[in-house]
Amino acid sequence: MSKMRIATTWLDGCSGCHMSLLDLDDRLADMAQQIEIVYGPLVDALEFPEAVDVALVEGAVSSDADVKKVRLIRERSKILVSFGDCAVTSNVPAMRNEFRVQEVLQRGYEENVSCHGQIPGVGVPALMPQVRPVHEYVEVDVFLPGCPPPADAIFFLLSELLQGRIPDLTGKSRFGA
Amino acid sequence: MGQQVVIEPVSRIEGHGKISIILDDAGRVADARLHVTQYRGFEKFCEGRPFTEMPSLVERICGICPISHSLASVKACDEILGVQVPTTAMKLRRLLNCGEFIQSHSVSFFYLSSPDLLLGMDSDPAKRNILGVLEKHPALARDGIRLRQIGQRIIEWFAGKRIHPAWVVPGGVNAPLTADHRENMLALVPEAVDIIQRTLAVFKQSLENYREEIRTFANFPTYFMGLVDAQGNLDHVDGKLRFMDAKGNIVADQIDPARYQEYIGEAVEEYSYLKSPYYKPLGYPEGIYRVGPAARLNVCNGCGTPLADQEWAEFRSLERGPVLSSFYNHYARLIEILYSIETLDRLLQDPDILNTRTRAFAQPNYTAGIGVVEAPRGTLFHHYQVDDCGLMTWANMIVATGNNNLAMNRGVLQVAKRFIDGPKLTDAAVNRIQAVVRAFDPCLSCSTHVLGQQEFSIALIGPDGKVLDQA
Ligand code: SF4
Numbered sequence: 001m002s003k004m005r006i007a008t009t010w011l012d013g014c015s016g017c018h019m020s021l022l023d024l025d026d027r028l029a030d031m032a033q034q035i036e037i038v039y040g041p042l043v044d045a046l047e048f049p050e051a052v053d054v055a056l057v058e059g060a061v062s063s064d065a066d067v068k069k070v071r072l073i074r075e076r077s078k079i080l081v082s083f084g085d086c087a088v089t090s091n092v093p094a095m096r097n098e099f100r101v102q103e104v105l106q107r108g109y110e111e112n113v114s115c116h117g118q119i120p121g122v123g124v125p126a127l128m129p130q131v132r133p134v135h136e137y138v139e140v141d142v143f144l145p146g147c148p149p150p151a152d153a154i155f156f157l158l159s160e161l162l163q164g165r166i167p168d169l170t171g172k173s174r175f176g177a
Numbered sequence: 178m179g180q181q182v183v184i185e186p187v188s189r190i191e192g193h194g195k196i197s198i199i200l201d202d203a204g205r206v207a208d209a210r211l212h213v214t215q216y217r218g219f220e221k222f223c224e225g226r227p228f229t230e231m232p233s234l235v236e237r238i239c240g241i242c243p244i245s246h247s248l249a250s251v252k253a254c255d256e257i258l259g260v261q262v263p264t265t266a267m268k269l270r271r272l273l274n275c276g277e278f279i280q281s282h283s284v285s286f287f288y289l290s291s292p293d294l295l296l297g298m299d300s301d302p303a304k305r306n307i308l309g310v311l312e313k314h315p316a317l318a319r320d321g322i323r324l325r326q327i328g329q330r331i332i333e334w335f336a337g338k339r340i341h342p343a344w345v346v347p348g349g350v351n352a353p354l355t356a357d358h359r360e361n362m363l364a365l366v367p368e369a370v371d372i373i374q375r376t377l378a379v380f381k382q383s384l385e386n387y388r389e390e391i392r393t394f395a396n397f398p399t400y401f402m403g404l405v406d407a408q409g410n411l412d413h414v415d416g417k418l419r420f421m422d423a424k425g426n427i428v429a430d431q432i433d434p435a436r437y438q439e440y441i442g443e444a445v446e447e448y449s450y451l452k453s454p455y456y457k458p459l460g461y462p463e464g465i466y467r468v469g470p471a472a473r474l475n476v477c478n479g480c481g482t483p484l485a486d487q488e489w490a491e492f493r494s495l496e497r498g499p500v501l502s503s504f505y506n507h508y509a510r511l512i513e514i515l516y517s518i519e520t521l522d523r524l525l526q527d528p529d530i531l532n533t534r535t536r537a538f539a540q541p542n543y544t545a546g547i548g549v550v551e552a553p554r555g556t557l558f559h560h561y562q563v564d565d566c567g568l569m570t571w572a573n574m575i576v577a578t579g580n581n582n583l584a585m586n587r588g589v590l591q592v593a594k595r596f597i598d599g600p601k602l603t604d605a606a607v608n609r610i611q612a613v614v615r616a617f618d619p620c621l622s623c624s625t626h627v628l629g630q631q632e633f634s635i636a637l638i639g640p641d642g643k644v645l646d647q648a
Contacts, residue, residue: 015240096221113443113445115444122448151339
């Protein structure tokens with residue numbers, strides 16, 4: 001049997017969902033026979049590869065680069081999982097939606113500085129006016145809420161997908177959990 | 178302006194970034210820039226929230242060191258309340274922090290950096306990850322997984338949840354330690370000590386293979402900053418600031434962290450969402466300083482626990498003055514894990530640790546508070562202002578990784594100069610450029626509390642601004 005090709009990525013998130021994935025501990029190591037991590041912060045691939053079986057997308061869509069990225073992921077992945085509350089509802093990152101982007105940037109880069117105050121704009125992506133959940137940009141196959149989703153829920157998700165089933169996650173996790 | 182190389186995404190880094198390397202007319206490396214490509218806006222969007230929400234909110238800055246953010250946050254909140262936190266609660270917070278240092282340093286060392294260190298900087302990139310280590314060095318990889326798990330378990334036993342728990346609160350902690358959990362934790366200590374000592378032995382043996390990396394991974398004179406206790410020993414949770422120059426002279430000591438703005442300024446560069454803090458007395462950009470594991474071991478007089486002190490003495494004997502190469506952060510990280518395990522053991526034996534008075538209650542009595550701790554990656558500052566009702570009006574945060582921004586940029590330049598030759602990016606160069614960044618273990622999710630983009634890329638850019646090569 002060929003290994004299930006998994007890609008993981010983060011958009012506007014805190015990496016906590018990825019840490020919860022690592023909380024599978026030995027179970028992750030034991031799965032190494034069946035899965036291959038082909039892209040993500042844990043491995044060295046520089047480009048999002050073709051023919052990904054499962055993409056775990058952590059974080060909300062916050063910048064123009066996030067939009068491009070999430071579309072590319074959709075194109076190249078069979079199953080896209082909205083991984084954690086930020087991806088599912090846009091959660092904490094969306095708290096900036098109460099403010100104009102300019103105000104948010106000014107606080108960080110003009111007010112709270114003592115030298116060279118300026119808003120970065122060279123070689124960095126532009127912020128979208130609103131932070132939005134992943135499914136507003138692309139179709140999502142599985143939603144896994146939680147902040148972060150508990151490791152047991154992630155394990156269940158991966159095990160079901162390995163069996164070729166779309167998991168029913170009812171009762172396995174909840175918002176904010 | 179020369180040519181330019183871009184590396185994007187930078188991999189095995191906790192967050193979003195890319196690197197541009199600029200070549201001069203002769204095709205030699207002229208400059209290098211680390212772009213952090215995410216910004217999130219916590220300093221602004223917390224406005225109007227009750228300050229008591231801050232500890233939970235700021236945990237969402239970073240899933241790798243949420244405990245550090247919550248600890249800095251509750252310390253700022255303690256000041257807003259104006260209470261004296263019960264001594265048992267102080268000890269419990271310190272205990273929780275030990276769990277975090279164990280797990281976070283384990284992520285950095287085993288999951289992110291051990292592929293370079295064990296499989297080699299030039300090994301097959303498709304295998305150069307934790308699963309590759311698991312294949313080749315199963316015992317060590319399992320040790321790493323186990324050690325991280327021990328750290329996470331400790332956090333879970335205190336706080337009910339491994340990531341983003343809500344246990345530390347303004348005024349103390351919200352529940353005392355139970356006798357059962359204390360026994361459970363104590364039972365893990367011997368195994369944890371064994372694992373870290375084994376790993377230290379393997380690591381020290383491998384140092385021979387990394388002479389070039391040690392020589393070029395941000396190996397230059399800078400100032401160093403860290404928190405120390407009243408005796409000058411390592412203190413992750415309640416210390417005072419100490420600054421050391423590149424020769425090892427202590428230039429400022431026992432500085433109340435509440436005075437941080439007298440010592441640290443923050444500058445912005447147009448190419449990065451990560452600000453560049455600097456040591457104010459020296460100005461910008463001359464005031465380059467470093468924080469984090471190696472910086473802490475440089476500035477302190479010792480760890481104050483027996484096994485870690487032996488390792489510390491050996492570490493400090495690497496050089497006559499402070500240890501300058503940031504490659505040695507890996508080494509320092511392992512020593513700090515050992516220190517954290519010993520501290521955990523000592524505090525758990527404390528007869529006072531099961532005391533049930535763990536929280537002081539009050540209304541907000543002051544309109545500002547500053548909380549500072551050592552996060553795994555370095556000194557972390559949270560500074561809040563509230564109105565009379567305790568609603569947030571303003572916040573400033575300087576995160577661990579930010580402190581290292583100037584040094585990371587200069588470190589990338591140093592490695593690029595050594596390993597890039599001509600307009601093509603080799604895997605050897607690309608991986609080493611990323612590895613020098615990795616040595617700082619930058620937490621770009623944290624750094625960009627203020628925003629972030631996906632992982633990391635490197636670009637090589639020519640004198641006319643054209644991209645010559647990318648990775
Ligand atoms: S859902 Fe929670 S844990 Fe996951 S990225 Fe968002 S804030 Fe972090």
